[in-house]
Amino acid sequence: MPDVSVWYYGVSVAGAVNLENRGGGQLARVAFERVDLGVCEQRDEILDISMAYFQWMNDEIIARCKFSIPDIVGMSLDTYVSYTTDIGRRIGPNEGGVYVRRDDAGQIMAMGGIRRLPDGAAEIVRIFTRPQFRGMGLGTQAVDHLLTEARQLGYGMVRLDTGVFMTSAHKIYHAAGFQLCEPYAGAEPPERLLPYWLYLQRSL
Template identity: 30%
Template structure:
């Protein structure tokens, strides 16, 4: 994931608040029938009572196979079980494929949050869970 993002943006990862084992509530890894990892995603609980989707990634060969949707829905379900009604995330302005995916899945653009508020390359999105 980091190599792909570095290639798109021409710079190494700039995230200052990376998810860790201490602040991630769940981390999911999707695997194909042979056991190879095809995607991943994490859910981090935030102090304001929302959750943040982190490190969503699907390998290029698994894109378009519903791996991303499955990971996202499972992360959202985990947030619901934790009693949360909103999830948010940040992607980048040079990731139109990710932006389209999240919009199709019901996410709407927001003003931003935390270190991403006002960041020129950040595209912040959120979804209320029903």
Template identity: 30%
Template structure:
């Protein structure tokens, strides 16, 4: 089976369902105060780009890039439906996010993920992300793992 990935509006019923499924998974693994979600409405704001993976028209995965400023972007809302996990959906969405961040000239990508997501950690680490301390305004928490990735741009480039 093959799938496609495209930038889409999160303000679609099927994408809302996908994000609700993601939220249910996250709430089953971490207490509510340790879940730092963007709502679907926040995902539709300027400065956020959302990618949706589809197979035969059905949404099977998502991911987003939130631009915080001209230097830093954040990977958000990464999710692949269970029956599609392990087939490269997340890896390909992350690749699109990294590519867009590089095209935008961002210097760094950061992310926060849960402490019970080893499959996600593997995807991030294979893509060149390294673990770090808390990023942006996230609190240090035993439920969070933080990653960063330096991109091609350097602030002192001539």
């Protein structure tokens, strides 16, 4: 297995906090809101942005790994997105949930989530900004918000996983204090992705 640490520690993090400030400038720091996936309208919104996230990830995995998400999970992308959204619906407010940032018209620009791992640590998941809203610091804001939320929920450790191709996210995570760790119990990526995946953690 290749040493994937170079994908994380080998990338410059200069200016990482303002990583996404390439477009119309940083947005004001408005707190992300927790969505209620038991409400059909909100569930549909999360299904929509989650499909965009997984379609992007699937394209990247195919390009680098020569297999697809459906190949490794044994179901279509649509079915997998619905399956993972249902998992999110079962996360109680005392454990985390799915959080979004909306524009003035109410459209979801970015999302992220927190769930509890088997060992009691928090896991940050689904950090994603729609392409038309990139360049405004939303990725950094999402991570900052989720770390604050995890701390308020009483977690002492936060973990996450990320593909080696998610280099912009690596800079945000590094700037937020995350360090490489071993693959952990409860992580979503199957074993076939291990050569292409990184696992990170930080204490709170």
